[in-house]
Amino acid sequence: MAALTTTFALETQDLTRTFGEGAGTVQALAGVDLAFPRGSFTAVMGPSGSGKSTFLSCVAGIDRPSAGRVLLAGTDVTSWDEDRLARLRRRRIGFVFQDFQLMPYLTAEQNVGLPWRLSGRRPDRARVRGLLDRVGLADRAHHLPARLSGGQRQRVAIARALVAEPDVILADEPTGALDSATARGVLALLRACVDELGQTVVMVTHDPVAAAYADTVVFLVDGRVAGRIEAPTVDAVAARQAHLDEQAVSR
Amino acid sequence: MTGMTGMTGLALRSLRHRLTASVATFLAVLFGTVLIGAFATLAETAFAIDGVTAEQEADQETLTIMGIVVGSWGTVIVLFAVASTVGITAARRAGEIGLLRTIGATPRQARRLICREALAVAVCGALIGAVLAAGVGWLLLDLLRGELVASSVEFRGGPASVGAAAALVTLTSAVAAAIAARRATRGPASLTLRESEAETGRMRWYRVAVALLLIGYGVGLGAVTIFVMADSDDPYAAMQTSGSSSILVGVGFAMLAPALLRWVSAPAARLLARVGGRGAGYLAAYNTSRRAHRLASVLAPVIVLTSGAIGTLMLVSIDSRTLAGTGDYEETVNLLNNVVVGMVSLFAAIMVVNAFAAGTADRRAELRRLWLLGGTPAQIRRSLAVEAGIVAAVGLVVGTLGSLATIVPFSIARDEGVVPDAQLWIPAVIAVAVVLLVLTAARVAARATIRVAVQEVR
Ligand SMILES: Nc1ncnc2c1ncn2[C@@H]1O[C@H](COP(=O)(O)OP(=O)(O)OP(=O)(O)O)[C@@H](O)[C@H]1O
Ligand SMILES: [Mg+2]
Numbered sequence: 001m002a003a004l005t006t007t008f009a010l011e012t013q014d015l016t017r018t019f020g021e022g023a024g025t026v027q028a029l030a031g032v033d034l035a036f037p038r039g040s041f042t043a044v045m046g047p048s049g050s051g052k053s054t055f056l057s058c059v060a061g062i063d064r065p066s067a068g069r070v071l072l073a074g075t076d077v078t079s080w081d082e083d084r085l086a087r088l089r090r091r092r093i094g095f096v097f098q099d100f101q102l103m104p105y106l107t108a109e110q111n112v113g114l115p116w117r118l119s120g121r122r123p124d125r126a127r128v129r130g131l132l133d134r135v136g137l138a139d140r141a142h143h144l145p146a147r148l149s150g151g152q153r154q155r156v157a158i159a160r161a162l163v164a165e166p167d168v169i170l171a172d173e174p175t176g177a178l179d180s181a182t183a184r185g186v187l188a189l190l191r192a193c194v195d196e197l198g199q200t201v202v203m204v205t206h207d208p209v210a211a212a213y214a215d216t217v218v219f220l221v222d223g224r225v226a227g228r229i230e231a232p233t234v235d236a237v238a239a240r241q242a243h244l245d246e247q248a249v250s251r
Numbered sequence: 252m253t254g255m256t257g258m259t260g261l262a263l264r265s266l267r268h269r270l271t272a273s274v275a276t277f278l279a280v281l282f283g284t285v286l287i288g289a290f291a292t293l294a295e296t297a298f299a300i301d302g303v304t305a306e307q308e309a310d311q312e313t314l315t316i317m318g319i320v321v322g323s324w325g326t327v328i329v330l331f332a333v334a335s336t337v338g339i340t341a342a343r344r345a346g347e348i349g350l351l352r353t354i355g356a357t358p359r360q361a362r363r364l365i366c367r368e369a370l371a372v373a374v375c376g377a378l379i380g381a382v383l384a385a386g387v388g389w390l391l392l393d394l395l396r397g398e399l400v401a402s403s404v405e406f407r408g409g410p411a412s413v414g415a416a417a418a419l420v421t422l423t424s425a426v427a428a429a430i431a432a433r434r435a436t437r438g439p440a441s442l443t444l445r446e447s448e449a450e451t452g453r454m455r456w457y458r459v460a461v462a463l464l465l466i467g468y469g470v471g472l473g474a475v476t477i478f479v480m481a482d483s484d485d486p487y488a489a490m491q492t493s494g495s496s497s498i499l500v501g502v503g504f505a506m507l508a509p510a511l512l513r514w515v516s517a518p519a520a521r522l523l524a525r526v527g528g529r530g531a532g533y534l535a536a537y538n539t540s541r542r543a544h545r546l547a548s549v550l551a552p553v554i555v556l557t558s559g560a561i562g563t564l565m566l567v568s569i570d571s572r573t574l575a576g577t578g579d580y581e582e583t584v585n586l587l588n589n590v591v592v593g594m595v596s597l598f599a600a601i602m603v604v605n606a607f608a609a610g611t612a613d614r615r616a617e618l619r620r621l622w623l624l625g626g627t628p629a630q631i632r633r634s635l636a637v638e639a640g641i642v643a644a645v646g647l648v649v650g651t652l653g654s655l656a657t658i659v660p661f662s663i664a665r666d667e668g669v670v671p672d673a674q675l676w677i678p679a680v681i682a683v684a685v686v687l688l689v690l691t692a693a694r695v696a697a698r699a700t701i702r703v704a705v706q707e708v709r
Contacts, residue, residue, distance in 0.1 A: 095624070101623060117534070
């Protein structure tokens with residue numbers, strides 16, 4: 001059993017997150033069991049408020065689950081203290097945010113090396129340059145974020161997420177703030193991280209086109225897993241999405 | 252016309268949502284008006300005395316010196332404090348103004364919003380301040396009566412003096428807001444929105460010009476002290492010219508704060524990266540050099556505080572050694588000088604605390620970002636502490652340099668040579684006090700902000 005568990009880069013067991021108390025209680029996650037194999041690309045979809053962001057936050061140690069467990073490469077990290085969770089975020093998880101979250105006073109190159117700096121180490125220059133090259137920004141290494149376009153900033157953020165060779169890359173609507181052409185570039189990049197670097201990617205999205213880049217699509221509704229599609233196509237995802245929306249409306 | 256009322260309505264509504272930010276402006280204007288106004292009432296009282304007898308003439312002179320000389324030193328500080336507080340408050344709105352403009356507000360409307368908001372707060376502060384100023388002025392005169400002026404002198408401060416003080420402070424706020432508003436609305440809307448995070452903070456030519464003018468004027472007064480006033484028969488002539496030099500030069504240096512920070516921190520970045528452990532110094536160094544204009548709002552009052560306090564206290568020290576036991580008049584002058592030091596220090600200290608509170612609170616999103624990326628709260632705190640250390644160090648060096656504009660000329664004029672004869676521990680004591688103030692203000696602000704930043708979601 002132990003050997004089996006560790007083939008998953010990330011696993012959640014009965015993950016539950018409740019906000020508020022008494023009558024105003026919101027159950028953002030109501031027992032989510034999911035396992036993400038190493039080297040897989042998974043899209044998480046669902047209506048607004050279905051718990052997607054909460055799921056990523058709980059996994060990354062930004063939020064604490066009310067119940068259940070989070071296993072990262074087989075290690076239970078649920079009860080880790082804040083400092084250990086911080087180290088986890090800079091070494092074993094790469095987070096890509098909808099709004100990039102670059103430090104405004106650091107250049108592209110310095111932003112990519114930041115997780116190493118936070119660990120008190122000097123970034124490996126060749127590696128940082130190599131990653132910037134990979135995301136097509138070798139010539140922008142010394143630019144500050146304010147001088148980069150949205151797509152360029154998101155590519156810097158992806159390079160930063162890759163720099164520590166994390167167990168899993170978590171992306172919350174990474175293309176939500178980008179136009180469709182730029183978004184395709186970012187999605188292709190995430191796909192390449194999986195195919196060429198063997199990374200594991202979990203991406204929240206509302207866009208069927210984005211979801212079709214993934215190997216698997218998981219649907220969340222009201223904090224529960226409400227279905228999945230393997231080898232998704234845009235049409236299949238859109239149809240399922242419409243179906244779930246109808247259910248949500250009729251409820 | 253509807254556009255105008257619309258903007259006023261928006262200004263009032265947005266004001267209510269920004270009470271905490273407005274508090275700083277309000278307090279600066281209020282205290283500023285009280286200080287300037289109180290001394291102005293003494294001057295007004297002096298004018299009202301009919302100088303018939305010799306005694307009346309002496310009273311008139313004492314009150315005039317107090318009102319005008321001390322008042323004008325204070326005025327420099329107060330106006331500087333008010334202008335920079337209003338500037339900080341308005342600059343904090345840059346992002347929001349960019350947003351308003353992208354949804355269709357014209358630059359004019361955005362400017363009006365900033366200016367009306369500042370003006371509304373300033374008028375409230377100035378009105379209340381004017382009333383308090385009359386009271387404080389009366390108290391001041393009461394303290395002096397029977398001691399330094401005749402008991403028969405009647406308080407004559409009225410609308411003219413406190414009104415003028417209120418008007419001056421309000422006008423300064425309005426001008427500062429207008430300048431900040433222009434800054435915030437220069438260029439296309441998208442630019443303001445984007446650059447609000449990484450504004451380069453280049454200084455405008457007029458800012459550099461005013462700064463150099465103040466420094467030049469202060470140094471010039473020093474030169475006059477050495478070459479002209481030192482030979483005067485009046486022992487206080489030298490004090491009149493050199494007394495305010497340190498404050499003038501300090502304010503001049505303070506206006507150049509962004510450039511000073513850039514010059515110091517950019518070459519020192521590599522060295523600083525080793526301080527504080529685990530990336531703390533690294534982050535501090537780059538934030539300081541690349542966003543110098545933000546940290547400058549904290550550095551500026553530190554420079555003025557250091558320069559003014561060291562300069563004036565050393566002046567008092569030299570004066571009491573070289574003119575020992577000449578009587579009442581000397582005591583008055585000493586008292587006045589101590590009042591100035593008190594005013595300068597109090598005002599600058601309030602500004603330091605305020606600037607740290609505002610500056611750190613504004614960085615909540617950015618500090619949260621560090622936490623999201625795996626920085627521990629302790630690490631983020633340390634990085635802010637290193638920044639505060641840079642501010643304290645630069646502030647002390649530059650501030651001490653500024654204080655020399657008073658110390659050296661006055662020391663030479665009173666025949667103590669370039670270096671005063673005694674009490675050289677005064678600068679050291681002030682340095683320690685300033686460092687403690689800066690580090691404590693930074694620490695309190697950092698703790699509060701980081702706690703909120705980290706708990707935003709949970
Ligand atoms: N800090 C919080 N306090 C209270 N309720 C919260 C908090 N964060 C999230 N929620 C609630 O939890 C539920 C799930 O929120 P979550 O942000 O995970 O949704 P989401 O699926 O990411 O939605 P979207 O697609 O709109 O981003 C929502 O009902 C939300 O109101
Ligand atoms: Mg979300």
